[in-house]
Amino acid sequence: MTEPPILRIENLSTRYGAVRALRSVNMTVRRGEICAVLGANGAGKTTLLRTVSGLQPPDPGSRVLVDGTDVTRLPAEAMVRHGVAHVPEGGGVIAELTVEENMRLGGLWRAGRRERGAKAAEMFELFPPLAERRTRHAGTLSGGERQMLAIGRALMARPRVLLLDEPSLGLAPLITRRIMRLLQDLRAGTGLTVVLVEQNAAGALSVTDHGLVLSQGAVVASGSSGELLADDRMRHAYLGF
């Protein structure tokens, strides 16, 4: 008996004023999968994550289910309790707080200071460069370190589903590959499910199991990473290589 998909999105639509940003998107992700969301700029990738995580209100008739429970109307601050962590575009690191404070912020909703401390230590092992700058202000971090801190903070919440918005934005290819390998290790280690929004389609598809391609808010193609890579027409039209 295959267990229900950890994340199911049905007929998800939303609008910014008159502009329809998402048009009835459907998507299902099973536990432990890494799913890619691809498409040109402005295709609605970021909007999809923001609508799932509650930052953007969905239109009536949309449904978002996590492990079978309906979380469509929940506000963003409640999603963490349902195991969904969202790393927004640019990471959302708070420059005025120290690295340690940014990290601890992720785990705040879980009770128990001791447990948070242990989890934080674990994160600092995962990201050694952050350990050195623990007490420095997050504003002094490099782009790559900032992205690592953002992911670390999200992991502090022990999520089951990680929504990751363009981690490679503005980073050197070496660091992007290291992040992608990290996602694979996490999947192997804790069975973490990842929804990865990426501009750099080639890099993403090399890591993800399956994905979908958005254009003007609608899904124009979906399938396993192999199928998407093999489909020349799709690759030229939307993925640009």
Place this chain on the structure above:
Amino acid sequence: MRKPTAALAGALALALLATSCSGAGQTEGGGVGDLDVSTGVTDDTVVIGTHQPLTGPASAGYLSISQGATAMFDYINAQGGVHGRRIDYRVQDDVYDPTQTIEVTQELVMGEEIFAMLGGLGTPTHSKVVDYLNEEGVPDVFVSSGALMWNNPEEYPLTYGYQVDYTKEAKILGQYVAENFPDAKVGYFYQNDDVGTDSQAGLDQYLADMVVSDQRYEATAPEAVATQIAALKEDGADLVVCACIPSFTALGVLNAAGQDYHPQWVVSSIGSDVPTLKNLLREFGESDELPVEAMLNGMITSGYLPATNMEDDPWTRFYQEVHEEYGAEGELTNTTIYGMVQATMFARALKAAGPEPTRQGLVDALESMEWNGPGVVPFASSADDHGGYAGALINQYVAEGDEEGLEELQGPMVTDREGGDITEGAFDRATPEEYDFHD
């Protein structure tokens, strides 16, 4: 961009031409309006008005003046009013701000068409409407302020003073201190405006060479009083003359007590309202060895009106009764009596103006009146002296053990506001029953 600027310059030139016929400041003298009118008088009411600070920072000390006058007019109207007319006393709030004083005064004169202005309060405020009232021919009766400018029959023929002015009162106090405390080291503690400077003008005529310290407080800076009292103590002043409003007298006495500094307090009438001072200091008297009364014990004050602590004074008893029945809640204070006396004297002048009062009738009644009370000193509202109460007597507040009262140290004295000497001011004073001021 160039063409509009030229047009603009033209417009400006036009403006200059239109208003530049002659100097803004050159004006012919203010004439006096026609007096043979009885505006504000109907067959059953006489409408009079006043401007008072009812809200805002200055209201705390003066609120009970208009409350006292209102209570008195309620009493008079209950006795049938004056010549069968009810006195309608309209109080407008000017928040002690001259721009609002001007507006409410114009509203009283033009809007509510008052017969006369009674007791407009405050020098910075009333000084801005005194010209207007005289030009409009509105009698400006018993101004609630001790400034010297109200006694100026040539310039302000319709304005009549009420309160003994600061310089006369200071001269009487100064002379008393010079005679009875010849080797005192005197400290001045007074308000930084004309209250202070006019009082100092009187005090310096007798105490100039005895002064060791001169502290001027600012009404908007109460937090500085503590250091000013410390400065008085530091300079060795063992007698402090205080020309201040009640809240600052209380602040001075409180801070002195706080610094274990016990000079002989000599306070002019505007700041020596004992019930008000006791009320302000109520929270700071130590349990028994330093009750509030003890803080004020021995305070020498000047006065010209019946005071609450004068139990055997017929007027004090009369005002106590009126207050209990018609007054606002809370105990009777001398500030309330100030307003009640004002109303009593106005009613008497109105009655003397006859059954068909005109403004001219009121002025004639005022200038020909032989005042015999309720004040304890002679009152002047003759054609050439609009000075109001002409002097003061000197009391001492004594509170030993459980008995408490005012002892008269010096009888009523009168003087002028220049260098003139101080003379006896005794006169036979009527009782409330003999005082003809209502039906």
Place this chain on the structure above:
Amino acid sequence: MNHFIDLTLNGIANGAIYAALGLSLVIIYQATRVVNFAQPALALIAVYLAYAVYLATGSYWTGFAVALASGTLMGVLAERLLIRPVHGRSPLSAIIVTLGLLLALQGAAGMVWGNGDYSFPYPMDFRGRFSPAGAFGLGAVAVVTLLLFALYRFTPLGLRMRAAALHPESARLSGVRVGLMLTAGWGIASAIGALAGMLAAPPFLSPNALDAVFVYGIAAAVLGGLESPFGAVAGGLLLGVGLSYVSGYAGPELTTLAALAILVVVLSVRPDGLFTRPVARKV
């Protein structure tokens, strides 16, 4: 020399009051980027409630507790009912709402308790050069500042409040209820405002008792730099002592002018206040 000591001690006692009000303004500014002009009026109502309870029960400290509790409650209600609806709009709207609240509450105090002066007790004995009451004021402000520092620096609630203020979206994504944090900020700030009111009200309480403190409290907050609680306390003490010297040596009528002069001098050197790291503005 005595005069100098008196001026200094009096300046410190007054400075503590400006610091407390400055502190409450800084907390609210940090939380909602709004300068709360209504703070003195909220404090005034809290002090009047404390006075009513003190008269009824005869115990000053019961009144004191009521002041802090009612201050907190009013702060929460003000944020939830008045500031929240204009949250997203231009900073001017929030400023004008607080101005309206200032006028309405001050008038309401006059309506309920009248415009006269009430004798209002000091927390402790006010006698002596550096009286217990003065010491209590300074001590209370010091304790409050340390508590605040600890709250912000070491407690989860403090971290949540700072995250909510600095980067609401990231805070929400980490499970922080941003709305609740803003309300908590206003509640804590108004409690400290009520404390400032209880220290400033003696000896006489009237609807305009806190007018002067209001201006110096804002000056203290601006002097210290609106970013750090310590800035407001330092700004308050600096202002208190500075004004005391000016009123002692040059005359009390110059205190308001001196406040202007101090502010201009400091702000011309440090435009963002004394204790603010010059933040590079994002271009």
Place this chain on the structure above:
Amino acid sequence: MASSLRRKQAPAAATARASARRGPAGLWNSLPVLPRHLLAALAALALVAVLTSVTDGLTALRVANVGYYLLAVAGLQLLVGFSGQISLGNGAFMFIGAYTTALMVLYTPMAPLAVVMLAAVAAGCLAGMLVGAATARLHGPYLAGATLALAVGLPAVALRFPDLLGGSNGLFFSLRGAPPALSGLVSDSQWKALVVWFVVLLALVVLATTSRGRLGRRMRAIRDDEAAAATAGIPVGRTKVVAFVISAGCGSLAGACQAYLLGTATPSSFTLALSLSLLAALVLGGLGSLWGALWGALALVYLELAGEELAHAMGLGSNVANNAPVVFFGVILIVIVMAWPLGVQGALSRLGRSLRGR
């Protein structure tokens, strides 16, 4: 879909035809800026003349009060609305204007009114330059705090020099009323109201013309994004100071009109409450337009009066009645700012648009 295409096809022809079809409104907009403002000013002056002739002196005084408040709020509007600098100090500039007028009338009585007013404007502009320069690097609450201290601190100067500036009693003087030629036709208070409105409208014309021109555009750029404006080559510092100078000039002229109207300049009139209520009136009326400044000025003069009438009508106890106007003003302020974010003018124009739209 079709209608939008057609409009695109013939832009030039369409506008010509449109302005003719729209009649006077079209004509009005096609006039160059300055004559349009002058015409509007003349119309307003005529309206004031008619209004004050049919009513008594008291209303004339109040109409004149509205006049100088309008000028002060309009000056503030330029500073806050256009260049985004929140200043709480306009009361201080009114103080400067009032005292300049008072001193000139007392010490140089032969100087004609126009010269006195121009001197007041000059003094105000000088003060504005000083304040603008001193606060050029301040922004947001720091600017508000500094100007707040200015509004409270400056009047203390009058207390410091009692013999020159009259201490807390201030200065008072009597002014020429209506010229003898018109004495029959026009009462003193009506003449003063007309003079005040003449000066105010003239200043508003200058204000409106400058804010339409290059300076106005620069200030709006700074308001929207100071950093971007700087990179676009706009001299931010200088423009901010110029905004302060003009705003201070208007405030000072308003103070001069007040002194002229009331014949007094007293420190206790220039309280912190004055500066705060000017800002409140600006937001109440609606940022961004001179109409907003008018609604704000009307509110300043008539809202408290309405509160008083209300208190009298309900026959409330003395404490409640005395404080009712202030509470009424505060509550109205909150309600309007929350209900109509763009103030009265914003609501009116939205109403207008929805009526025209149907």
